[in-house]
Amino acid sequence: MLYRLARTALFQLDPETAHELALKSMCALGPAVALLGAGADRGEERTVMGIRFPNPVGLAAGMDKNGEYLDPLAALGFGYLEIGTVTPRPQPGNPKPRLFRLVEHEAIINRMGFNNVGVERLLRNVEKASFRGVLGINIGKNFDTPIERAADDYLACLEAVYERATYVAVNISSPNTKNLRDLQSKERLDELLAAIMARRDALAARAGKVKPLAVKIAPDLDDEQIGAIAELALKHRIDALIATNTTIGRAGVEGHRHAGEAGGLSGRPVFALSTEVLRKLSRLLAGRIPLIGVGGIHSGADARAKIDAGASLVQVYTGFIFHGPDLVAEARRALKG
Numbered sequence: 001m002l003y004r005l006a007r008t009a010l011f012q013l014d015p016e017t018a019h020e021l022a023l024k025s026m027c028a029l030g031p032a033v034a035l036l037g038a039g040a041d042r043g044e045e046r047t048v049m050g051i052r053f054p055n056p057v058g059l060a061a062g063m064d065k066n067g068e069y070l071d072p073l074a075a076l077g078f079g080y081l082e083i084g085t086v087t088p089r090p091q092p093g094n095p096k097p098r099l100f101r102l103v104e105h106e107a108i109i110n111r112m113g114f115n116n117v118g119v120e121r122l123l124r125n126v127e128k129a130s131f132r133g134v135l136g137i138n139i140g141k142n143f144d145t146p147i148e149r150a151a152d153d154y155l156a157c158l159e160a161v162y163e164r165a166t167y168v169a170v171n172i173s174s175p176n177t178k179n180l181r182d183l184q185s186k187e188r189l190d191e192l193l194a195a196i197m198a199r200r201d202a203l204a205a206r207a208g209k210v211k212p213l214a215v216k217i218a219p220d221l222d223d224e225q226i227g228a229i230a231e232l233a234l235k236h237r238i239d240a241l242i243a244t245n246t247t248i249g250r251a252g253v254e255g256h257r258h259a260g261e262a263g264g265l266s267g268r269p270v271f272a273l274s275t276e277v278l279r280k281l282s283r284l285l286a287g288r289i290p291l292i293g294v295g296g297i298h299s300g301a302d303a304r305a306k307i308d309a310g311a312s313l314v315q316v317y318t319g320f321i322f323h324g325p326d327l328v329a330e331a332r333r334a335l336k337g
């Protein structure tokens with residue numbers, strides 16, 4: 001109810017201003033925000049990738065790109081937070097406008113382009129927070145790093161975040177960084193995962209602690225590509241796959257005044273596509289690698305459907321913009337027991 005009122009006001013503003021205002025207001029409210037969330041419950045705990053999650057409903061990457069809002073976000077009842085995508089060096093992202101609401105479809109098109117303050121400042125922000133829950137740090141490459149050198153950026157970020165992250169998510173699926181999604185091709189992914197896992201193992205030996213590594217993939221993959229990803233995930237002993245990022249498709253939003261905007265589409269229209277990729281991966285992997293389901297969760301039933309399709313955990317982003325903290329509580333209820 002509270003969120004419905006706030007949403008009416010926020011949706012009068014341009015989407016990027018609304019986003020910042022909403023997050024900043026949560027900070028200003030401080031501990032009072034906790035009233036919106038719900039306390040932990042034993043029956044909600046899950047152990048995935050060797051990590052104990054207080055509940056299986058997480059915040060997807062991209063909402064808190066710089067790790068500035070950990071405490072207020074945690075207070076909303078999420079079982080874990082994934083921050084980023086962060087790149088080695090700060091970068092401004094694409095020119096504005098770069099975020100569009102398709103209200104009738106409960107969808108968003110974004111071409112933010114990894115706007116972020118860089119990995120060192122992200123870590124300083126995280127340091128300032130009192131949050132001690134499960135923290136995923138999602139890493140990417142700078143827009144001006146040639147794709148042939150992409151591994152250098154992932155390795156630099158992995159090294160920097162290793163100690164603080166509970167798990168590290170490798171984003172190779174954003175449609176808004178030129179050629180990034182080419183890293184999902186069999187040859188490039190094989191090379192990239194070999195480099196990343198070798199560095200992870202070296203860091204684990206040095207730190208005396210193995211940090212799980214998850215890979216986030218696109219929904220726009222054919223069966224052959226999905227098969228290759230499953231095979232490589234097994235070969236390189238990846239700890240989890242996150243399915244999925246936004247889609248470059250426009251199915252379900254044809255004719256909308258923003259449908260022609262470049263970028264990734266998220267929210268309700270991506271649900272079926274994203275869940276199908278999840279289901280296919282689940283059939284191929286048969287429980288050998290855990291899956292995190294994200295894409296178009298707008299209700300408790302949607303969250304349940306991701307679990308039924310093979311996910312061990314879920315994440316939300318666009319549904320949270322449209323439904324607020326009630327969605328987190330509803331998804332948690334739907335997944336209890």
Ligand SMILES: Cc1cc2nc3c(=O)[nH]c(=O)nc-3n(C[C@H](O)[C@H](O)[C@H](O)COP(=O)(O)O)c2cc1C
Pocket residue numbers: 060061062063065084085099108110112114138171174216244245246265266267268270294295296297315316317318319
């Ligand atoms: C504005 C916006 C920014 C995003 N930024 C990132 C990002 O930086 N890294 C990433 O891995 N995913 C990013 N995503 C994708 C989401 O994490 C999620 O995978 C996708 O939106 C599908 O879930 P949803 O339908 O619940 O939004 C972004 C999504 C939106 C809407």
